[in-house]
Amino acid sequence: METTMYNEYEASNIRQLKKNEKRTQNSNGSEAVFEELERGVYAALETYSNVHRGSGHNSMVSSYLYEQARNIAIEYMNLNKDKYIVIFCSPKRTKDLILELKPGNYKTLTSIDIGIPLGITALAIDKKALPTGAPSECGGGTARLVAASWIIWNTGPDKFEPGTPAIINVITFSKALLLMKKYGKNIFKELSPINIEVNELLYQDKLIEYSGVELLKKLRKTLIGRGSIVPTLEGEKPFVNLDNSASTPTFIPIWDTFRKSLRLSKKRREEVVREVSTVCSEILGASLEKYDIIFTKNTTESINLVSESLMTTSKNDVDPVVLISLLEHSSNDLPWRMVSKKSLIRLDVNSEGFVDLAELENNLKEYNQEQKYGKKRIKIIAISGASNVLGSCNDVTEISKIAHRYGAKILVDGAQVVAHLKVDMEKDDIDFMAFSAHKVYAPFGTGVLVVKKGLLNYNKDKIKRLQSSGEENIGGIASLGKALILLQRIGMDVVHEDEQALTKRALEGMAKIPGLDVFGVNDPKSSQFDNRIGVIVFETKGILHNKLAEEMFHKGGIGVRYGCHCSHLLVKKITGISPVLEQVQRVVLTVAPKTQLPGVVRVSLGIENTEEDIDILLEVLHKLIQQNKEKLSGAQKKANAKAEADFQKQLDDFSKKAAQRVYA
Numbered sequence: 001m002e003t004t005m006y007n008e009y010e011a012s013n014i015r016q017l018k019k020n021e022k023r024t025q026n027s028n029g030s031e032a033v034f035e036e037l038e039r040g041v042y043a044a045l046e047t048y049s050n051v052h053r054g055s056g057h058n059s060m061v062s063s064y065l066y067e068q069a070r071n072i073a074i075e076y077m078n079l080n081k082d083k084y085i086v087i088f089c090s091p092k093r094t095k096d097l098i099l100e101l102k103p104g105n106y107k108t109l110t111s112i113d114i115g116i117p118l119g120i121t122a123l124a125i126d127k128k129a130l131p132t133g134a135p136s137e138c139g140g141g142t143a144r145l146v147a148a149s150w151i152i153w154n155t156g157p158d159k160f161e162p163g164t165p166a167i168i169n170v171i172t173f174s175k176a177l178l179l180m181k182k183y184g185k186n187i188f189k190e191l192s193p194i195n196i197e198v199n200e201l202l203y204q205d206k207l208i209e210y211s212g213v214e215l216l217k218k219l220r221k222t223l224i225g226r227g228s229i230v231p232t233l234e235g236e237k238p239f240v241n242l243d244n245s246a247s248t249p250t251f252i253p254i255w256d257t258f259r260k261s262l263r264l265s266k267k268r269r270e271e272v273v274r275e276v277s278t279v280c281s282e283i284l285g286a287s288l289e290k291y292d293i294i295f296t297k298n299t300t301e302s303i304n305l306v307s308e309s310l311m312t313t314s315k316n317d318v319d320p321v322v323l324i325s326l327l328e329h330s331s332n333d334l335p336w337r338m339v340s341k342k343s344l345i346r347l348d349v350n351s352e353g354f355v356d357l358a359e360l361e362n363n364l365k366e367y368n369q370e371q372k373y374g375k376k377r378i379k380i381i382a383i384s385g386a387s388n389v390l391g392s393c394n395d396v397t398e399i400s401k402i403a404h405r406y407g408a409k410i411l412v413d414g415a416q417v418v419a420h421l422k423v424d425m426e427k428d429d430i431d432f433m434a435f436s437a438h439k440v441y442a443p444f445g446t447g448v449l450v451v452k453k454g455l456l457n458y459n460k461d462k463i464k465r466l467q468s469s470g471e472e473n474i475g476g477i478a479s480l481g482k483a484l485i486l487l488q489r490i491g492m493d494v495v496h497e498d499e500q501a502l503t504k505r506a507l508e509g510m511a512k513i514p515g516l517d518v519f520g521v522n523d524p525k526s527s528q529f530d531n532r533i534g535v536i537v538f539e540t541k542g543i544l545h546n547k548l549a550e551e552m553f554h555k556g557g558i559g560v561r562y563g564c565h566c567s568h569l570l571v572k573k574i575t576g577i578s579p580v581l582e583q584v585q586r587v588v589l590t591v592a593p594k595t596q597l598p599g600v601v602r603v604s605l606g607i608e609n610t611e612e613d614i615d616i617l618l619e620v621l622h623k624l625i626q627q628n629k630e631k632l633s634g635a636q637k638k639a640n641a642k643a644e645a646d647f648q649k650q651l652d653d654f655s656k657k658a659a660q661r662v663y664a
């Protein structure tokens with residue numbers, strides 16, 4: 001791992017903080033312990049990725065660290081790990097879940113209890129008392145398999161942790177628990193706040209003199225984990241992260257903002273929230289006179305808030321209908337099913353991932369103008385700004401015009417948009433937008449809901465509770481603000497042009513690999529090429545998606561994602577899963593929950609990626625497909641199996657060493 005960057009850049013900042021702070025003798029110990037906490041979290045960031053459903057060394061390590069965090073919390077609370085299960089929640093989610101439990105069946109431990117404002121609660125629940133049926137908040141990860149008319153819910157903590165969890169915050173929380181066991185439960189409460197102005201926290205950094213392409217190049221060099229060397233079956237290689245749609249890594253200036261913000265006074269935290277709200281407003285084109293900015297846990301929680309609001313606004317003379325597309329991620333599908341299972345319309349998409357605007361308008365006309373369906377009215381059109389599978393960006397400007405023409409509102413799932421394209425909510429007349437910081441290079445557990453004033457049907461007390469829940473994670477909010485400011489200084493036009501060039505390079509190279517089929521807009525000369533982001537999904541003849549992703553990981557040191565990507569309906573459509581086969585899958589998965597279902601491999605680009613990454617991808621794919629055609633003797637198969645077994649031990653050792661750097 002590349003540690004010199006931390007030693008040079010981080011140590012200088014820590015020394016400066018020490019110099020400026022007036023510390024008592026009692027606080028000296030807590031300062032040293034906090035520095036140890038920082039070192040552990042930094043180590044986790046070196047191998048950061050989304051958990052559970054990805055391939056690659058980083059996803060493997062982050063999953064290991066995240067699951068270890070459950071055990072650490074259980075042990076700290078002196079509970080029996082065979083009897084209890086830990087679910088990590090935001091304050092809002094904690095309150096909602098507790099309402100479904102009986103007193104005595106759970107125990108809580110919050111980040112406020114330990115003295116660090118991370119917005120995390122470890123909710124330990126008696127396994128026998130876990131709520132059954134549909135979860136009260138649903139979205140990505142809560143379902144194992146989704147069809148248009150049925151859902152197989154996940155089991156265990158995943159069912160109750162909708163969307164991407166606050167992985168780094170949870171690891172920080174768990175590391176803090178280990179330090180508290182060693183140095184005392186009040187060690188972090190003894191820390192003195194640091195006196196840093198909001199302007200310095202958010203706008204000042206060592207790259208302040210750069211902008212545009214030059215800043216992009218300089219920022220890449222501060223990527224935490226840059227140059228990581230990982231074991232593969234073919235020897236050690238540099239790790240290549242091509243899984244940015246799942247979650248993005250971070251950079252030293254953003255990490256700097258996060259770690260400093262954990263030490264702010266209450267007054268400074270309030271100033272940070274106000275300033276980052278202004279930053280979001282400016283970058284998203286959503287003036288604070290017309291829009292509210294509400295900080296949440298993630299995109300999933302934001303969309304659930306809007307769907308819950310729609311449920312409470314239903315009038316006796318109107319049955320609300322929600323219109324979505326076949327592109328949607330589970331987080332922009334499942335919450336709307338909770339409104340009314342019989343009042344969800346899905347627009348089909350063409351092979352490149354675009355909806356038919358005439359079909360959209362016809363639906364609105366029939367429901368809202370001609371009133372062909374009795375009391376049913378389309379109230380909201382909820383659509384992804386960019387597909388997390390095909391990368392297609394539908395014409396939100398035109399969709400918004402059509403929606404408002406017929407009295408409907410529009411919600412944009414911006415999870416895959418904000419880090420890639422310029423957004424202007426006011427210009428496009430967007431009513432709601434939801435996105436997550438972990439897709440915008442600030443993986444510290446914050447989501448955002450931007451909503452036109454007056455559209456959320458919650459009383460003042462509920463709004464205050466929602467805001468309080470999200471704002472408790474001050475580090476997540478501050479780091480999001482810093483990330484957006486950096487993107488603004490680079491320029492979203494520069495980001496898009498760079499990504500388009502890499503996407504073009506990848507597509508042209510993949511077109512030359514026999515047996516590789518790319519879905520969606522796969523020709524850079526297509527008229528729709530500009531209406532896509534750097535997300536590429538594909539399959540190969542003769543190699544299952546999970547096996548191909550594993551081979552890219554094991555032999556090439558490349559991290560990607562595979563499966564249905566929480567967009568089950570779309571993936572089933574593009575891979576040709578018939579309704580009959582879909583029912584077979586349902587039966588098989590019920591009997592054998594660990595069965596691997598059909599899916600696709602996904603490569604997704606971020607600002608860290610370079611031409612060299614694309615060239616490595618193409619070289620590895622070409623080699624793997626060629627190797628798959630070779631006929632192996634029995635002896636060769638046996639030797640390969642032994643090599644895989646030995647390599648698995650290497651990977652286990654790699655994970656344990658990474659965890660030791662964090663938790664030891």
